[in-house]
Amino acid sequence: MAHRLSPASKIVAVTAFVFIVVLTPREWIVTFIGYAIVLGIVLLAVGVRPARMARSLVLEVPFVAFALLLPLVGPDPSGFAGLSIAGMWAAWNILIKASLGVLAATLLAATTLPVDMVAGLQALRLPTPLVAIFTFFIRYVDVVSHQYRRMRVAQEARGFRATSPRSWPVLATGLGALFVRSFERGERVHLALVSRGYDGRLPVPEAGMPRSWPLAAMLPVSALVILAGGWLASW
Amino acid sequence: MVISLDHVVYVYPDGTPALRDVSLGIAAGERVALLGPNGAGKTTLALHLNGVLRPQEGQVRVAGRLVTDDTVRETRRQVGLVFQDPDDQLFMPTVRQDVAFGPENYRLDDVPGRVERALAAVGMQGAGDRAPHHLSFGQRRRVAIATVLSMDPGILVLDEPSSNLDPASRRELAEVLTGLDVTMLMVTHDLLFALQLCPRSVVLAEGRIQYDGPTRELLADAGLLARFRLELPYGVVLDPTDG
Structure with missing residues (x-):
C-alpha cells in the first residue's frame, strides 16, 4: 500500500x-x-x-x-x-x-x-530548475554511464590498464571527453525541448x-x- | 506551399557559411528527401523549419506564416522535428511522459488520448510506462516520432531516420512513415530509403540546392550522384523508368 x-x-x-x-x-x-x-x-x-x-x-x-x-x-x-x-x-x-x-x-x-x-518534489513546489535537474539526471545517468563504459572498453581493447598514478592522465582525459560529450548532448536535448514548446516548466503529473x-x-x-x-x- | 524558403542565408557564428542561398517550396502532403554530403547544411536547413535557427537573410514561411518571434511557438507545434539520436529526443523518465510533453506544453485537449494514438501510430502501444533506456534503438526511434505526432503536426521533419537501424527496424519504420498523413521532409544518407518513401529529392551541397526533382531519376544518374558525392550501396543499379 x-x-x-x-x-x-x-x-x-x-x-x-x-x-x-x-x-x-x-x-x-x-x-x-x-x-x-x-x-x-x-x-x-x-x-x-x-x-x-x-x-x-x-x-x-x-x-x-x-x-x-x-x-x-x-x-x-x-x-x-x-x-x-x-x-x-x-x-x-x-x-x-x-x-x-x-x-x-x-x-x-x-x-x-x-x-x-x-x-513528489515537484508537487512540493521545489524550484523548477532543481526538479528539471533531477529529472534529467534520472533519465541520462544510464546513457552517460554506458558511454563511460564503452570508453573504458575501448581503452582496454588497446592495451590500457589503470594500475599506477601514471595512468591518471588517461583517465582524466577520458572523463574530460565524457564531460564535453555530455555538454554537447545537453545542447541537443535543449533543442529537442524547445522544439516541443518547452518554456522552462516540466509537466510532471502527481x-x-x-x-x-x-x-x-x-x-x-x-x-x-x-x-x-x-x-x-x-x- | 506549406513550407517555403526564400533566398535563405545562414552563417554560423564562427563564420562558416552553412546556407548560401536556399529557396525551396514543399506542397502539402509531399514527402521530400533532403540529400547531400556531410557538412552540406542539411541539418541546419531542418532547424530553420521550426525556428530553432533563423535566417540571417531571406525568409522562411510555414503554412503561409512568416517564422518570427511571434509565430515561432505555433510553428513548432506544426512542424514536428525528430532528431537523429533518440536519446536527445527522449528526455523524460518514461515514454508516456515524453509523448505527453509537447501536448502539455501547448495545453492541447485530451492528452492521454493523444499519447495512446501517437504510440499506436508507431506500433508502440503498451510501452507508455517503460523507461526510454530500456527500449531497443529501433523502438526508441519510433517513440521519438510519437513524441511529435502527439502534437498533431502537419509537417514532419526527420533527421537521418534510418541511421543505425537493423534491416527489420528499418522496414518497420518505413511502414510507420508511409502510413502517416503528413507533409514530410527527411534528411538522409540512405538513398534507397529515400527512394522507397520520397518521390521527390532535393540535393544540398555547399550551402546551395543543386538538384530538385524525382528521386528515381537522380539515383539512376551515376554522373549526378558522383557530382554530389552520393553513392548507392555496392551492386545496386537503378532503372530510371522502373517503378
Whole structure:
C-alpha cells in the first residue's frame, strides 16, 4: 500500500520523522528505542527485508568509524573502563540518529520509484530548475554511464590498464571527453525541448491514491507521540 | 506551399557559411528527401523549419506564416522535428511522459488520448510506462516520432531516420512513415530509403540546392550522384523508368 501513497506525502512524512529523531535529546534512550520499533514495524509491513536494511546501513560506515573513536579521544577519559563518558554519549548520539535516518530513507527509497520521487518534489513546489535537474539526471545517468563504459572498453581493447598514478592522465582525459560529450548532448536535448514548446516548466503529473496524507502522517505522528512520552518521563 | 524558403542565408557564428542561398517550396502532403554530403547544411536547413535557427537573410514561411518571434511557438507545434539520436529526443523518465510533453506544453485537449494514438501510430502501444533506456534503438526511434505526432503536426521533419537501424527496424519504420498523413521532409544518407518513401529529392551541397526533382531519376544518374558525392550501396543499379 505504501507503494501507492502519493510521493509528496511520503517525502514529507519521512523528512518530518527524521527531524523529530534529530531533535530528540540523546539521553532519552527509551524514546529512541520507541522510534526504532515504529520504524521497524513500518519497514517490515511494506516488505523491506532485513538484508536490505543491513545493506543500506553500510552507508553510515564512515560515520560509525568516527563515532567509535569518540570514547577514546573525548574529554575526561577516566570514566567507564578508561573511556570518556562524554565521548560515549557523543558516539551514541551519532550512531542512533544516523541509523534511524538511513533506515527512514530506505523506507522512502524502497516504496518510491525515482520518477515518482521527482513528481513528489515537484508537487512540493521545489524550484523548477532543481526538479528539471533531477529529472534529467534520472533519465541520462544510464546513457552517460554506458558511454563511460564503452570508453573504458575501448581503452582496454588497446592495451590500457589503470594500475599506477601514471595512468591518471588517461583517465582524466577520458572523463574530460565524457564531460564535453555530455555538454554537447545537453545542447541537443535543449533543442529537442524547445522544439516541443518547452518554456522552462516540466509537466510532471502527481500520482498517488487518495487519503495518502493521513496514512503517511502515521509515521511522524507516532514519533511525535513517543517524543511527548519521553518529554513527560524526563520531568 | 506549406513550407517555403526564400533566398535563405545562414552563417554560423564562427563564420562558416552553412546556407548560401536556399529557396525551396514543399506542397502539402509531399514527402521530400533532403540529400547531400556531410557538412552540406542539411541539418541546419531542418532547424530553420521550426525556428530553432533563423535566417540571417531571406525568409522562411510555414503554412503561409512568416517564422518570427511571434509565430515561432505555433510553428513548432506544426512542424514536428525528430532528431537523429533518440536519446536527445527522449528526455523524460518514461515514454508516456515524453509523448505527453509537447501536448502539455501547448495545453492541447485530451492528452492521454493523444499519447495512446501517437504510440499506436508507431506500433508502440503498451510501452507508455517503460523507461526510454530500456527500449531497443529501433523502438526508441519510433517513440521519438510519437513524441511529435502527439502534437498533431502537419509537417514532419526527420533527421537521418534510418541511421543505425537493423534491416527489420528499418522496414518497420518505413511502414510507420508511409502510413502517416503528413507533409514530410527527411534528411538522409540512405538513398534507397529515400527512394522507397520520397518521390521527390532535393540535393544540398555547399550551402546551395543543386538538384530538385524525382528521386528515381537522380539515383539512376551515376554522373549526378558522383557530382554530389552520393553513392548507392555496392551492386545496386537503378532503372530510371522502373517503378
